[in-house]
Amino acid sequence: MLSNPERARVGAHPAPAADSPLLAGLNAEQRAAVTLPPEHALILAGAGSGKTRVLTTRIAWLLQTGQVSPGGVLAVTFTNKAAKEMLTRLTSMLPLNVRGMWIGTFHGLCNRFLRAHHQLAGLPQAFQILDTQDQLSAIKRLCKQHQVDEERYPPRQLQWFIAGCKEDGLRPADVPASDSQARRKVEIYQLYEDQCQREGVVDFGELMLRSYELLRDHDAVRAHYRRRFRHILIDEFQDTNRLQYAWIKLIAGLPAEQSEQAGGGAILAVGDDDQSIYAFRGARVGNMADFVREYHVQHQIKLEQNYRSHSNILDAANALISHNQGRLGKNLRTDAGAGEPVRVYEAPTDFAEAEWVVDELKQLVREGMARREIAVLYRSNAQSRVIETQLFNAGVPYRVYGGLRFFERAEIKHALAYLRLLENPRDDTSFLRVVNFPPRGIGARTLEALQDAARGLGTSLHDAVSTVPGKAGANLAAFIARLDVLREQTAGHTLREIIEQMLEASGLIEHYRGEKEGQDRIENLQELVNAAESFVMQEGFGRDAVALPVDEQGAVPSQSPASQGLDPDAPMLDEPLPSAPAVVDADTGETLSPLAAFLTHAALEAGDNQAQAGQDAVQLMTVHASKGLEFDAVFITGLEEGLFPHENALSDAGGLEEERRLMYVAITRARQRLYLSHAQTRLLHGQTRYNLRSRFLDELPEDVLKWLTPQRGGFASIAPQPIAARADWAGARGSFGSNFSAPQPSPASTGHAIRAGQQVFHVKFGEGRVLAVEGAGDDARAQVDFPRHGVKWLALAIAKLTVVE
DNA sequence: TTCAGCCCTGTTTTT
DNA sequence: CAGGGCTGAA
Numbered sequence: 105m106l107s108n109p110e111r112a113r114v115g116a117h118p119a120p121a122a123d124s125p126l127l128a129g130l131n132a133e134q135r136a137a138v139t140l141p142p143e144h145a146l147i148l149a150g151a152g153s154g155k156t157r158v159l160t161t162r163i164a165w166l167l168q169t170g171q172v173s174p175g176g177v178l179a180v181t182f183t184n185k186a187a188k189e190m191l192t193r194l195t196s197m198l199p200l201n202v203r204g205m206w207i208g209t210f211h212g213l214c215n216r217f218l219r220a221h222h223q224l225a226g227l228p229q230a231f232q233i234l235d236t237q238d239q240l241s242a243i244k245r246l247c248k249q250h251q252v253d254e255e256r257y258p259p260r261q262l263q264w265f266i267a268g269c270k271e272d273g274l275r276p277a278d279v280p281a282s283d284s285q286a287r288r289k290v291e292i293y294q295l296y297e298d299q300c301q302r303e304g305v306v307d308f309g310e311l312m313l314r315s316y317e318l319l320r321d322h323d324a325v326r327a328h329y330r331r332r333f334r335h336i337l338i339d340e341f342q343d344t345n346r347l348q349y350a351w352i353k354l355i356a357g358l359p360a361e362q363s364e365q366a367g368g369g370a371i372l373a374v375g376d377d378d379q380s381i382y383a384f385r386g387a388r389v390g391n392m393a394d395f396v397r398e399y400h401v402q403h404q405i406k407l408e409q410n411y412r413s414h415s416n417i418l419d420a421a422n423a424l425i426s427h428n429q430g431r432l433g434k435n436l437r438t439d440a441g442a443g444e445p446v447r448v449y450e451a452p453t454d455f456a457e458a459e460w461v462v463d464e465l466k467q468l469v470r471e472g473m474a475r476r477e478i479a480v481l482y483r484s485n486a487q488s489r490v491i492e493t494q495l496f497n498a499g500v501p502y503r504v505y506g507g508l509r510f511f512e513r514a515e516i517k518h519a520l521a522y523l524r525l526l527e528n529p530r531d532d533t534s535f536l537r538v539v540n541f542p543p544r545g546i547g548a549r550t551l552e553a554l555q556d557a558a559r560g561l562g563t564s565l566h567d568a569v570s571t572v573p574g575k576a577g578a579n580l581a582a583f584i585a586r587l588d589v590l591r592e593q594t595a596g597h598t599l600r601e602i603i604e605q606m607l608e609a610s611g612l613i614e615h616y617r618g619e620k621e622g623q624d625r626i627e628n629l630q631e632l633v634n635a636a637e638s639f640v641m642q643e644g645f646g647r648d649a650v651a652l653p654v655d656e657q658g659a660v661p662s663q664s665p666a667s668q669g670l671d672p673d674a675p676m677l678d679e680p681l682p683s684a685p686a687v688v689d690a691d692t693g694e695t696l697s698p699l700a701a702f703l704t705h706a707a708l709e710a711g712d713n714q715a716q717a718g719q720d721a722v723q724l725m726t727v728h729a730s731k732g733l734e735f736d737a738v739f740i741t742g743l744e745e746g747l748f749p750h751e752n753a754l755s756d757a758g759g760l761e762e763e764r765r766l767m768y769v770a771i772t773r774a775r776q777r778l779y780l781s782h783a784q785t786r787l788l789h790g791q792t793r794y795n796l797r798s799r800f801l802d803e804l805p806e807d808v809l810k811w812l813t814p815q816r817g818g819f820a821s822i823a824p825q826p827i828a829a830r831a832d833w834a835g836a837r838g839s840f841g842s843n844f845s846a847p848q849p850s851p852a853s854t855g856h857a858i859r860a861g862q863q864v865f866h867v868k869f870g871e872g873r874v875l876a877v878e879g880a881g882d883d884a885r886a887q888v889d890f891p892r893h894g895v896k897w898l899a900l901a902i903a904k905l906t907v908v909e
Numbered sequence: 910t911t912c913a914g915c916c917c918t919g920t921t922t923t924t
Numbered sequence: 925c926a927g928g929g930c931t932g933a934a
Contacts, residue, residue, distance in 0.1 A: 182924065211924055236923080260919090308924060343924095384922065484921050486925095506923090540910095547910045708924085728922045750921055766922080789920065790925040 126164050126197060130157075137405045138162045140372070142171060142335065144359075145403035146396055147374040150436045151421070151772035152412030152734065159337060159374055160190050164197040166335055175204040176334040178355070178369065182343055184209055184709045186732060190339075206333070210348055211308060212708055214315035218306075219696060221325065225318050228304040230527050230700040232534075233707035237512065239263055239307045242533050243292075246299055249555065252292060256285075266293050270309030271386030273316065273347040303532050303564065312347050319354040330357050331367035341375030341395070345386035349394070359399055371399060377432045378425050381728060381766045383758065392432065410436040410772075412734055414443020416808040417778050421771040423805045428761045436772070445810035446778045448801065454487075454742070454786040458494040461739050464779060465722060466500065468737055475501060477736035479723040481770050483748040486788070487741065488724050495722065505725035509710040510635070515616065515625040519632055520706055522610045523603070526591045527700050529584070530564035539565075539583055542615035546583065550576035586610075599636045599698045607633075639702050727770045738774035740767075743782040744795035745875060746887070754875075767800045796860055796875070862907055864888060 127135055134154055137147050138161045149155035163179060166172045181187045187208045195202060206213060215233070222229045234242060243259045243266075246252070269279055276294040281287040300306060306314065319326045336356050338344070344352070352371065362368030373395055380389045395401065410418055418436045425431070447464075451457035465478050480491055485506055495502045510516060518541055521534035529535075540546040550572065558568035569580045590609045594602040607613050607629055616622035616629070696704070723735065727748075730738075742748055748767065753759030771778060782797045862874045864886075872888040 184924085209924065381922075382924090385924080486920075543911070545910065549910090710924090726922065747921095752921065762922095787925090 124165070124168065126161055126168060130154075130161070131409055133405055133407050133409065134158050134161075137407070138165050140403055140405075142166075142370045143403060144371045144395075144399040144401050145373070145405070146341075146392065146401050147372065147405050147407060148432060148434055149374050149376055149407040150410060150434055151376065151379060151769070152410040152436070153407035154409075154411055155339075155374055155376075155407065156186070156189060156193070158407065159339060159372075160193040160197065162372065163190075163194055163335075163337065167198060167200065172334050173204075174200060174202065176332060176369075177205050177207070177337070178213075178333040178335070179205070179207040179337040179339070180213060180352075181207075181209055181339040183732070184212070186339060187212070209708075210351075211311050214311040214351075215704060215708060217315050218311065218318070221318055221322075224322055224325065225314050226301075227306065227314070228528065230304075230696065232305045232524050232528060232531055232703060233311065234300070234305050234307045234533065235512070235707055235710070236263075236308075237517070238305075238533050239267075241537075242299065242305075243296060245533070245536065246292070246296055249559065250292070250295060252288075257289065257292065262289065262292055262296075265289055266296060267307075267309050268386060269293060270307075270313045271345045271347055273313060273350055275313075299532075303530050304528050305531060305533065309347075312351065316347055316351045316354065319351070326354060327366065329355055330369070333369040334367070335372070336369040337372045337374070339374055340379075341373040341392060342377050342380040342389050343375075343382045343387045344391050346388055346391075347386075349388070349391045353398070371395070376434070378428070378434065378765055379731065379769050381731065381762060381769060383762050406434055408434055408436055410438045412775050413438060413772065414440050414776060416442050416445055417771060417774050419808050420446050420778070420804045421768055424764060424771065424800060424803050425768045427803050428764055442808075444777050446780060446804065446808050448809050448811050448813075449779065449781040450797065450811075450813040451781060451783045452785065454490050454783040455494075457741060457781050457783040458490040460781065461491060461741060461779070462494045462498045462500060465737070465739070466498065468777070469500075473736055475720045475722045478739075479725065479730060479733070479735040479737070479773065480739045480741060481725060481727050481730050481773070482741050483727060483750060483766075485726060487747075490787075491724060491741065495724075501719050501721040502724055503719070503721040505723065505729045510628075510631070511706045511710050513625075513628055515612065515628055516632055518612060519603070519607065519610070519629055520703065522587075522606050522612075523699060524703055525566075525587055526594070526602070526606070527697070527703060529566040529587070532558075532565050535565045538610070539580070542611045544583060544611075545579045546576065550580065554580065599640050599702055600633060602699055603633050603636050636702055639705055640698060643698075643701065727766050730773050731769050734773055734775055736775050737777040737779070738770070739779040739781065740770045741781050742786070743780055743798035743801055744786070745798055746793075746795055747786070748798055749800070751875075751887070764800065764803075767798075794860075864907055 127138060130138060134157070137145075137158050140162075147155075147158065149158065159179070163177055166177070167174065179187075179190060181190065191202055191207055194200075194207075206216075208216070218225050218227060218231070219229065222231065240259060240263050243262050244254075247254055247257070247259055247262070269276075276290050276297060279286075279290045279293065281290045300310065319329070333355060336352065338352065355369075356362070356371050357366065357368035373392070375392055377389050377392060380387060383389070396404070413421075415438050418438050422435050449457070449460055451460055461480055465475075465480070468478060469475055480502075482488060482491070488504055488506075492502065492504065511520070518538055521531075521537040524531050524534040525538070536551065539551065553576070554565055554568055554572050557571045558565050561568055561571070566584055569577070569584050571577075572580055586609060590606060594605055597605070613626055613629060616625045619625070727740070740748075745751075746754075749760055749763035753763045780801065782795070782801070784794065786793050786795060860874050864872060864874055875887040
């Protein structure tokens, strides 16, 4: 073990200890990955192959063998959870001060970086971060102000467009726009950028992009970090987007740019192409291949030994994923036995499906399984409701992940808006959010006048208040006066005191006291005080948090970074090069007030959503949210065409493959037991929908499955279930009860001969395949997949469909 | 200005 | 079915 961190200085290269206790218990591949030479490498880590262990042991190994000092490590993950996990494991392996290490999420690290170099980045030091909600409301506000036709340019779509541009590293000027519609979008993008800049706020994408540009445009800064980071480790590399990969390339330098002199770290990319499930938000699996090519990667290690699941589960996963094209190729294996078969259940309704899930999991609990070891997964959040109801009725404790998280709740957002205004009065988004909440006689008309005035003056709303005349103006003035007083009163106070005084002064508590449903909200607001308190404890803001001056003008050639107040326990630069201009390192960037730091924390980590974390509860979450987790028993529900795979993903082949990877992720969460289920009918958007069972079920090997219900026809084209509708079908919901083994009721015909699975012809769209039919009589609709025109819903009463078969 | 009620629309996954 | 936005009345 390392007793003195100083030993970690580079230069003294102790002989790598092959018998290091760190390596104990690792298999050959894992060991090879941990002890790789300091060169670029790609680890293909299958699900459950001990990826996190390898990653953390690698860091510990590098530190222990003196190949790098803590300050020379950059480790990037996607989720806060993963970053925390890495830190915890690391500190349990080595006694070490992790403060100088850069371990965090892309967004977290970019934030840290931008705070330190905020002047170079053109941002106020206390810039605030817009979450998705804030971003949308900022865009809506902008659209109103600039008379954007919200019909033609829906704000949500604009948000998607802007985020997409940023993920590709494109500023408005870089976006190709051929037609007028596209040009208009780019124009709005530009306006949005201006607005954010004016208000001193950044969105998630901006954190990344701004940080990328800063590195790109400032040679001294880039050179500094290149020399600093000798080892760059990236988790979940398959989830990186274009911009993130470009950022990594800047911070590491391309091979041609790397040298003893110029620095440049060794990149260790860890990923699994089969678990790439974030293409929808810009993730590019292709980055893996690009990395291998651009960095001439010589070391590729596959981790295929799975330590998690029984072989029946793995066989199912392997078989499923083999249906995807163009994989890097990887097969999981295990030494564990076959284990239980994968159980498959077909329910008549979503309601019955939930009932079955609850019955089964109660049985598991009776057999001694801990509830927290049981997960119920679904494709989309809306599906949780039925299951929740069932669990609730059965009195089974459960916990839902996702949905509204703590910092996203309305009352919390209101409170945060007040706090943000204390920190930055120019934050118009926050201003508008609370200027009339609780109501204080400032209505839409007043605000319109204020916004006009602000636009005319080119100032923030806050600064334009004095120009509004009359009673309305007086109300506004009273509002900002209240804020100003609060700001003065709380100066120098602890975070807790600031929040408590804000809750009083804002009138939020008072307001919710008067509401009938307000008690919960008040409790949440009180919880906010607790959240702040524990944040202060964790970050050590409590006492003598010395604010170090950050000299942003950049180069201070005569001073070494160490003389600028860097943590002496964490030497940043091993032997600073004599000619190199010293750049203030982002480690000195902790000059934020506790309040500003807390607000950042709130934006970057939306927080957990349920207070009852300690209880032994069944876990409910989307498949996406389950990534990286594992459970003894896993239920994957709603395995239906249109739901999983989701209908929006069916239009292109890439979408389907991503859905399949999603299913692969879901399957590989299970250690011992895996349950799959689908329902014939499901209540969605208040309508009963009839779904075929998911094609993914048919892609699993029969011999690992155990059908709990009699099997009927296969997917779509093979003997499709006669699917038609009867108006009172919904009324029959639940009456099937346990009657699932009975033959399907054959409801009266709609009069339309259209059935799922059929090949049909449409005058305009040509030939297509019917995916589903729903509704009855004149309302009957069919979902048809047209090869040329995509998936469409057609009203059977109107559309002329002829059966081709 | 506020509030209640109506209509309309959207509706995958999220750092 | 939900939530947001819009309208009209108090």
